[in-house]
Amino acid sequence: xxVVSQHPSWVICKSGTSVKIECRSLDFQATTMFWxxxxxxxxxxLMATSNEGSxxxxxxxxxxDKFLINHAxxxxxxxxxxxxxPEDSSFYICSAIGTKSSYEQYFGPGTRLTVT
Amino acid sequence: AQSVSQHNxxxxxxxxxxxxxxxxxxxxxxxxxxxxxxxxGQHLQLLLKYFSGDPLVKGIKGFEAEFIKSKFSFNLxxxxxxxSDTAEYFCAANSNxxxxxxxxxxxxxxx
Numbered sequence: 001x002x003v004v005s006q007h008p009s010w011v012i013c014k015s016g017t018s019v020k021i022e023c024r025s026l027d028f029q030a031t032t033m034f035w036x037x038x039x040x041x042x043x044x045x046l047m048a049t050s051n052e053g054s055x056x057x058x059x060x061x062x063x064x065d066k067f068l069i070n071h072a073x074x075x076x077x078x079x080x081x082x083x084x085x086p087e088d089s090s091f092y093i094c095s096a097i098g099t100k101s102s103y104e105q106y107f108g109p110g111t112r113l114t115v116t
Numbered sequence: 117a118q119s120v121s122q123h124n125x126x127x128x129x130x131x132x133x134x135x136x137x138x139x140x141x142x143x144x145x146x147x148x149x150x151x152x153x154x155x156x157g158q159h160l161q162l163l164l165k166y167f168s169g170d171p172l173v174k175g176i177k178g179f180e181a182e183f184i185k186s187k188f189s190f191n192l193x194x195x196x197x198x199x200s201d202t203a204e205y206f207c208a209a210n211s212n213x214x215x216x217x218x219x220x221x222x223x224x225x226x227x
Contacts, residue, residue: 032213043206043217044160093160097213103148103167105215109159 003027004096006108013084013115021079021111023094029074030096034105035067038091050077084115118143120209122218129197130226137192137221139181139207147209149190151181154220155203163205166190177201199227 003026013019023033032051036044048064050056050071058064066088068080077096081088091112095105119142129135141147151163164175171183181192192205202225207218 034214043219046214049214103210103213104150104162104165105213107152107160 002106004106004108010112018082023077025075025096028098032097033077034095036093086115089115120216120218124221126222128224132196135194135197139190141209150208151192152206153203199225
């Protein structure tokens with residue numbers, strides 16, 4: 001149980017375009033979802049926290065107009081990278097918390113974004 | 117401020133060697149502690165977690181960790197590593213739902 005999926009697993013886009021990444025909890029309802037960014041050889045950097053039906057809370061230094069997060073249902077959150085630039089190329093990982101435990105996060109497999 | 121530190125950024129061991137990866141945390145009050153592993157090209161997996169109770173926690177794949185409150189530590193151990201343990205290991209902590217991460221330790225096991 002507690003499976004989180006991400007789609008797509010990798011995406012290449014051109015500078016200036018937007019790309020949407022989906023995060024789904026497959027077998028549980030996710031009250032809270034998190035979006036992380038992982039740079040090569042570095043730890044995860046929390047970008048934002050989203051609760052179903054409300055606005056996401058962004059970490060300091062993360063542009064909310066650039067990284068649009070929507071948590072429309074208890075099983076789906078989306079991250080849209082708008083007007084992508086090569087420096088947005090990274091590994092984006094989502095995680096989710098279910099109703100059973102508010103302390104344990106379940107991670108998706110990540111999405112590799114390359115902006116050319 | 118809350119923080120998690122992992123002292124070893126890279127560790128290289130031979131197969132069958134014993135492993136101990138350090139993790140120290142700085143937290144006020146109750147803390148939950150986690151070790152995650154990320155195998156090459158794969159997503160993060162939970163190795164083990166400590167919420168309360170027995171401070172010696174056993175996880176998957178023969179790993180264990182000991183919560184030592186007086187030392188603010190939660191070191192990960194394995195008595196005999198295998199080549200397949202090559203991965204990056206992350207220590208993390210929280211007192212609510214938001215995780216604070218260590219920088220990670222890259223473990224390479226030589227066959």
